[in-house]
Amino acid sequence: MAKNLVRRKVHFSPDNVDIVVEAGTNLLEAAIDAGVHINASCGGAGVCGTCKVLIEKGEVESTRTEKLSEEEYKQGLRQACQSRVVTDLTVYVPAESRLEKAVVSREGKKVSEVLATGWRFKPPLNKLFVELPPPTLEDNISDLSRLFKGIKQRYNLSNLWMDFGVVKNLAKVLRKGDWKITVTTLVTAAKPRTKEWRRPRVINIEPGDTREKHYSLAFDIGTTTVCGQLLDLNRGKIIAESIDYNGQISYGADVITRIAYCQKPGGLKKLQQAVVATINGVIEELLVQSQVDAKYIGHIMLAGNTTMTQILLGLDPKYIRLAPYTPVANFFPPVRANSLGIKVRKQVYLFTFPAVASYVGGDIVSGIVGAGVHQRKDLTFFMDIGTNGEIVVGNSDWLATASCSAGPAFEGGGIKHGMVATNGAIENFDINPSNLEPEIGTIGGAKPKGICGSGLINIVAGLLEAGVIGQNGKFNPDLPSKRIRRGSDGCEYVLCWAPETQIGKDIVITEVDIDNLLRAKGAMYAGCQTLTRGVGMSCCADFERVIIAGAFGSHIDIERAITIGLLPDLPVDRFVFIGNGSLLGARLTSFSRDLLDDARRVANMMTNFELSENVDFMNNYVAALFLPHTNADEFPSVKKKLDRLSKGKLKRRITA
């Protein structure tokens, strides 16, 4: 069908949103424009099959890929990214294709948040109140000189840098405030190899005394979610918090897909605008929650991975994806937030956390600073588990880092019934060793819809402990259970029968899924080993503390993660969850200029180990594709447990 300029109305349910588009418009794009969040992990390439929608009324022109079965096609399901609008439409977005905002944020397990120690509460942003003598013929120095003189007398501060925007308003504000004004200063950077700050920058002046109103924003820009906090800089408190999906999600689930999207004409701009729109939404929500006037927000401290940071700043991330994987820069100067489209006053600067490498970004530096890893003599292992797993080993003297491409399994990607950790995701799993029947718990207690990453770990650990799968991740075909069967992806275990689910289909875990998890956890563990040996240590047992950062990390069961060989085999009390370390660091640096300076030093201190073509890593990786590991000595406690269980089973079998 030729594309023409006929307008068509598309109605999306259950969101109940209408949009009018030109006939011929891509249905996924129509959904994006309508603000309907559809899963589209592959960024519209048609290969992930996560964007299936039901065409309830009307006609689309659509290509069927192998991700859509003939049966689904007959039912009226289509891949949104592969469909073009022909007539007016009513489109239903099924539960599994929807991104639900409700549970995007949930409480993690025992989160010990503030770990950094020894920092002064002294924000980089400061408010000064000055009363100036009005000018006379005998004393008619310039308004600016008068202001400088006043600040020098009252605060013994000289050598300030004045933003031109401030100079522009100076004459008016001084007179409006009857020569009493509040001056906002910001320190942006210290001199290298010193703790001495470069001269403060006056970013704003207000008539009268407004010191009481003194706020900033902290942001974590994740590939999946954007989290923001509004901070009271007088009291060092979070006064509002909000979170939303990163609007870029409709263009692809992971950074690689997004970088690819940036190479399309206008692609970078679209992604930049998408995340800015999300940020603006979060800011709006924070202001509504707190009833703070936007004009009192002084600056934004933002942490994100290297790709997210570059896209936000409008810098093509092209070379992050191409060997030898170079970012444009690790350090970016503070920029005016509104020059990026962020809806704040002109004077607001946005700081981005410095990065270490293409795949070890500002979010990790922020986490390290927030967790105070760089402050302690103790050897710490820090990990942020996700599609891209970042790991850091070190202490106050040295820090080494690496990133391991774990694949999307931890976020439910590449898993037959995988999903992100929202309502209805199976997270808790236990198995009755006698009849192999599961006990299942879902997030929010909803009817099951799929399996999230932490659920996957629990399921695989449970299946292993029950002997349903072997240490190679393969199903034991001899077990007498109707739940173990052969499906289209090889052997599988049925977690829920169709009638018990939201999706009206059996929810299963397949051998392919388990393989994917093995690869993901294998990459993380191999990264840990390679890094540990790279810095001359022989084994993980030396870690005095393991810090697990990231929304995902907060929800994993430590023991079970050790069981499958994702986490090193250490006493459980050495593990600490810090939740969103990136946001934590962004907040703490808003409160303390010492920590802001630490961020720079930490980024400089961190040595990056490039694993992508590292032979050791490849060997370690292959060795780690086993439950928990081909070298059982790496996981003595697991070995003991499995041996014990195996003996128990043997006993039961003999008894039976």
Added chain:
Amino acid sequence: MAKNLVRRKVHFSPDNVDIVVEAGTNLLEAAIDAGVHINASCGGAGVCGTCKVLIEKGEVESTRTEKLSEEEYKQGLRQACQSRVVTDLTVYVPAESRLEKAVVSREGKKVSEVLATGWRFKPPLNKLFVELPPPTLEDNISDLSRLFKGIKQRYNLSNLWMDFGVVKNLAKVLRKGDWKITVTTLVTAAKPRTKEWRRPRVINIEPGDTREKHYSLAFDIGTTTVCGQLLDLNRGKIIAESIDYNGQISYGADVITRIAYCQKPGGLKKLQQAVVATINGVIEELLVQSQVDAKYIGHIMLAGNTTMTQILLGLDPKYIRLAPYTPVANFFPPVRANSLGIKVRKQVYLFTFPAVASYVGGDIVSGIVGAGVHQRKDLTFFMDIGTNGEIVVGNSDWLATASCSAGPAFEGGGIKHGMVATNGAIENFDINPSNLEPEIGTIGGAKPKGICGSGLINIVAGLLEAGVIGQNGKFNPDLPSKRIRRGSDGCEYVLCWAPETQIGKDIVITEVDIDNLLRAKGAMYAGCQTLTRGVGMSCCADFERVIIAGAFGSHIDIERAITIGLLPDLPVDRFVFIGNGSLLGARLTSFSRDLLDDARRVANMMTNFELSENVDFMNNYVAALFLPHTNADEFPSVKKKLDRLSKGKLKRRITA
């Protein structure tokens, strides 16, 4: 007549320019929009009478003020600023109302330009060429780190500040140049009380080696004219020069009228745009002349008086005009030229010279630096003679300054047949003592059209020496010459009879004109005396050098200026003309970062004496309203000359 939306065509001759405007449009504004330069000294208030035009065809709605005689009104003359377009029009702009571009710049007398000494040729703008090793997996630091490393290795330069715009293009430019690029750095300021520069700012990167192409612009923004030079920073040469009237001139001749105009709604913006349009025209002309590609211009060094600087930067000059006369700031940070509307590349910074006070601006600081006054132990007297006369006394240890409001007489303002120094202005004047007939020379040798400032000095000095006027500036009524007569403004002397002129009217000099000149020169001389005594010196004889800056200054006859008491009575060889000192300083600071730093120090060093309500100044002023001065001892050589001439006349009279 009600203004309505009917369109009317206005044709301006002799420029032959058409413009279509709405009926009801002000005729002066129509001329401004059409690019026709009409004199409008008072900024459209109707009080100066300089914008008279002849309505040759069509009808205007016009108010007659006292500046337009009934006879002129009958001839069809109207004040453009007091007229509104009713029908299509043909408008003739008479010679005396026109601003001619042709002679806006002319050679001054013996101009010794470069006086500053001991400066290194080392521009603040620098080009570095670096060849970088391409990244590999073993060396995949960020592009920016690679660049920093390369610069450090090759030039031993570290700690550079990177403009965000540079970071934005970095990945592309590095690869386009195959890892060989040219980096442009700029130092913007030294640390206070040191000669150490703050870290250089990388403002541009270009693929390949472009060091050969390295240019900057120097500008003087005068109230009347805008002068620009294109400079080759490799060779320290001026490669093109251009000048034009400041487009603001149609909104008023002097800074006070312009400041008043800024208080109208949108007024500041209009004036800002007017001068930017002039600057853009000058830049275009410089590029055409030189055939230099605009992209190789690295920065702009600009000097102007305080009002011109504030308007250019978009800062309301309101308080410059109101007691106690405070400027917004004396020091402005460098700004992006294109943010002001100047048509250059985004990376170009514009530096403005620092000012000392509301009426001692960056143009004077630039002149002092350019003339090297601050470098010499010798006591120098520096003066820039104009509507606002600025004077400086000092040496390398101290500098004192004042500004004297001389009124517009030196620029032809307030003088019956006064005009700016363009074609047809009477400049040279001699008088035959026997028959009192004049000998007249005009600029460009054209038919006389009026009297310019330097001509006025020569005429008054000549009339004084010939005894036509007395030392009180009044005409001697007893002299037998038909050229001396009583006119509408009291006694007058006819310089040219109507048929000899371009304007078809007798060109005269009146007692009122002479009074205006007395006030103007009196203010300058009183300023000089007040300042000299203010710094504890008793007399001008201590001046080892007198530097006369300004376009006007270059054309005055030293001896005659002494005769009327404008310049102090010193040997002629102590006087030096430097022409446009403001442009000179702007150029030299483009060539030498030492001098750029000197500008800051000089501005800080200069002590401003506020004369506006100074009692000494008022006394000195009243005493100076005499030719040359009421205190004859101030001008011993003039006294001697006048005595000698007077004896000669007496002798001749006795002989006769």
